[in-house]
Amino acid sequence: MMTSLITILGFVGVIASLILLHELGHFLAARLFKIEVEEFGIGFPPHALTLFEAGGTKFTLNWLPLGGFVRPKGEDDPDVPGGLAAAKPIKRIIVLLAGPFMNLLAAVIIYAMIFAQSGIPDWTTVQVLEVAPNSPAEKAGLEAGDEITSVNDTSIENSAVLRDEIYAHLDEEVSLVFQRDDQAKEVSLVPRSNPPPNEGAIGIVMTSPLRDITWFEAIPMGAVATYGHSVAILTLPSQWIRGAEGVTRPQGFKGMYDGYEAAESQELIPEASQSVNIMAFVVAITVSLGVLNLFPIPALDGGRILFALPEIIFRRRVSQKVQNISNTIGFFLLISALIYINVLDIVAPVSLP
Numbered sequence: 001m002m003t004s005l006i007t008i009l010g011f012v013g014v015i016a017s018l019i020l021l022h023e024l025g026h027f028l029a030a031r032l033f034k035i036e037v038e039e040f041g042i043g044f045p046p047h048a049l050t051l052f053e054a055g056g057t058k059f060t061l062n063w064l065p066l067g068g069f070v071r072p073k074g075e076d077d078p079d080v081p082g083g084l085a086a087a088k089p090i091k092r093i094i095v096l097l098a099g100p101f102m103n104l105l106a107a108v109i110i111y112a113m114i115f116a117q118s119g120i121p122d123w124t125t126v127q128v129l130e131v132a133p134n135s136p137a138e139k140a141g142l143e144a145g146d147e148i149t150s151v152n153d154t155s156i157e158n159s160a161v162l163r164d165e166i167y168a169h170l171d172e173e174v175s176l177v178f179q180r181d182d183q184a185k186e187v188s189l190v191p192r193s194n195p196p197p198n199e200g201a202i203g204i205v206m207t208s209p210l211r212d213i214t215w216f217e218a219i220p221m222g223a224v225a226t227y228g229h230s231v232a233i234l235t236l237p238s239q240w241i242r243g244a245e246g247v248t249r250p251q252g253f254k255g256m257y258d259g260y261e262a263a264e265s266q267e268l269i270p271e272a273s274q275s276v277n278i279m280a281f282v283v284a285i286t287v288s289l290g291v292l293n294l295f296p297i298p299a300l301d302g303g304r305i306l307f308a309l310p311e312i313i314f315r316r317r318v319s320q321k322v323q324n325i326s327n328t329i330g331f332f333l334l335i336s337a338l339i340y341i342n343v344l345d346i347v348a349p350v351s352l353p
Contacts, residue, residue: 019067103290135203298330
């Protein structure tokens with residue numbers, strides 16, 4: 001019971017922290033442009049108490065713990081001086097972008113922490129991960145952990161070179177040199193032109209060993225990983241439409257909680273530590289939160305940005321009434337979608353890989 005409570009509190013803490021980070025981005029950008037913020041709420045209403053007031057902003061504590069909110073002055077009324085809607089469109093866009101930016105910045109840092117802790121694959125080294133029974137590799141004495149350095153005097157610089165060299169000599173004897181415990185060994189074997197199903201010509205599964213990296217290397221790699229992760233999320237709608245294999249539906253709170261449980265028990269990435277598992281879960285949520293909020297859907301940051309663009313391009317503002325109606329409709333559609341997704345989490349949960 002105590003373990004379950006700790007897991008629930010940990011999950012709530014992660015989700016709340018990432019939403020608060022998102023709202024902090026909006027808050028800091030608004031204050032930077034001298035846009036007044038009436039309230040920065042920790043948790044969602046109903047209101048519990050006001051913690052303090054600073055710079056004209058009330059910092060409040062609310063009863064529902066999953067996240068928080070920022071309430072700028074005149075958010076939907078351009079006639080309110082000093083408010084968000086009255087600000088120049090470029091300022092409004094930057095304020096709206098600041099929330100997702102904070103989530104994606106967090107992703108860069110967390111990915112960098114994962115790489116700094118776990119290392120990254122050394123793509124210049126080919127290591128044997130598995131050896132199939134009764135395969136040419138097993139008969140020649142290859143074992144998991146061996147690093148293949150050359151085939152027929154051709155230096156193996158990556159897995160593609162190894163594969164090309166092996167498949168260029170099917171049914172011919174080849175000489176293979178590998179490293180084991182800092183000792184070089186040489187064996188001969190014959191790659192099969194017709195291997196059993198799910199096996200390669202010599203019967204090995206290849207991998208690349210991990211190498212340690214510095215923070216100087218980890219930060220740009222974190223940015224690259226965040227970019228790739230973001231692109232993957234952006235392409236999900238088209239994959240769902242096409243019915244691409246292996247693409248799962250969005251998950252609600254129960255689905256995310258199941259993912260957090262898997263991370264805590266090291267089932268998300270079995271070969272990694274618990275801390276890396278939890279960081280992988282957190283980075284998945286923060287990237288999703290950042291990217292999905294940029295979708296051009298009314299009520300989301302992306303939808304509000306979409307309404308601000310005509311003001312920059314055509315020097316003409318979209319009617320505030322149209323914006324308010326669209327955002328209200330968008331809000332209720334999003335709430336309906338969230339309810340539907342959360343119900344699916346209960347009646348048809350997604351199986352974790």
